[in-house]
Amino acid sequence: MWIWQALSGILLTVLLVVHMVANHFVVEGGLRTYEDVIHYLSNPFIFALETAFLIVVTSHALMGVRAIILDLGISPAADRRLKAVLVALGAVIVAYAVWLTGSVVLRA
Amino acid sequence: MDRTLSSLPVSEHVARASWWRRAAAWVDLHGRREGWLAFILMRVTGIGLVFYLFLHLTVLSTLARGRQAWDAFIALARSPLFVAFDAVLIFGMLYHGLNGLRVILLGLGVGSRRQAVLFWGAFVLSIVLTAVAVRMILMMG
Numbered sequence: 001m002w003i004w005q006a007l008s009g010i011l012l013t014v015l016l017v018v019h020m021v022a023n024h025f026v027v028e029g030g031l032r033t034y035e036d037v038i039h040y041l042s043n044p045f046i047f048a049l050e051t052a053f054l055i056v057v058t059s060h061a062l063m064g065v066r067a068i069i070l071d072l073g074i075s076p077a078a079d080r081r082l083k084a085v086l087v088a089l090g091a092v093i094v095a096y097a098v099w100l101t102g103s104v105v106l107r108a
Numbered sequence: 109m110d111r112t113l114s115s116l117p118v119s120e121h122v123a124r125a126s127w128w129r130r131a132a133a134w135v136d137l138h139g140r141r142e143g144w145l146a147f148i149l150m151r152v153t154g155i156g157l158v159f160y161l162f163l164h165l166t167v168l169s170t171l172a173r174g175r176q177a178w179d180a181f182i183a184l185a186r187s188p189l190f191v192a193f194d195a196v197l198i199f200g201m202l203y204h205g206l207n208g209l210r211v212i213l214l215g216l217g218v219g220s221r222r223q224a225v226l227f228w229g230a231f232v233l234s235i236v237l238t239a240v241a242v243r244m245i246l247m248m249g
């Protein structure tokens with residue numbers, strides 16, 4: 001698990017910098033207007049990049065939550081239940097965010 | 109060696125070092141304390157960032173409610189309180205990322221003798237870059 005957390009962490013440092021620069025630092029005023037958000041997400045490359053960021057950040061976050069809970073000392077059975085809950089939660093988060101960005105793009 | 113000096117809770121290399129290093133030992137949070145501080149800050153920023161991830165996705169859901177809802181959020185995001193929140197968030201992201209790189213290096217057996225320096229480097233760099241980012245936000249606003 002450590003290696004996945006490390007690899008996703010390294011990937012995140014790159015994706016987060018790209019996300020912050022693209023969404024804030026190169027945008028006039030630092031925040032996109034409604035039309036600007038739709039235009040931005042309508043680019044297939046950006047959509048793929050933001051979706052990759054979403055998947056990596058969600059999995060990194062939930063693996064971190066598991067690491068903290070494991071430190072509290074839980075049984076293997078409880079860990080199996082925890083993993084199932086976190087995987088389901090991760091799937092819901094990614095599905096919701098992809099639906100949200102997809103529905104925004106369809107308005108373009 | 110002077111008994112008083114040798115009884116000071118400083119590591120051997122500091123006790124043998126030059127005067128300014130001995131003086132620095134007064135504020136030297138050496139060894140376990142830095143490791144502990146780095147660990148606690150990593151956990152606190154990590155938990156904070158998980159909550160922020162949920163908050164960020166919730167806020168972005170205003171996009172689904174149309175332009176008026178989005179404009180209202182943008183107006184809120186330009187308030188001084190929100191910029192203060194941004195500063196805390198940016199520090200959290202920077203520290204978690206930079207200390208994460210430190211943890212990876214230590215996990216690979218690189219720089220373990222310099223772990224305290226790496227921690228302070230990550231901590232100070234996070235503060236400096238947060239200040240730069242906040243200045244940029246204020247200039248953009």
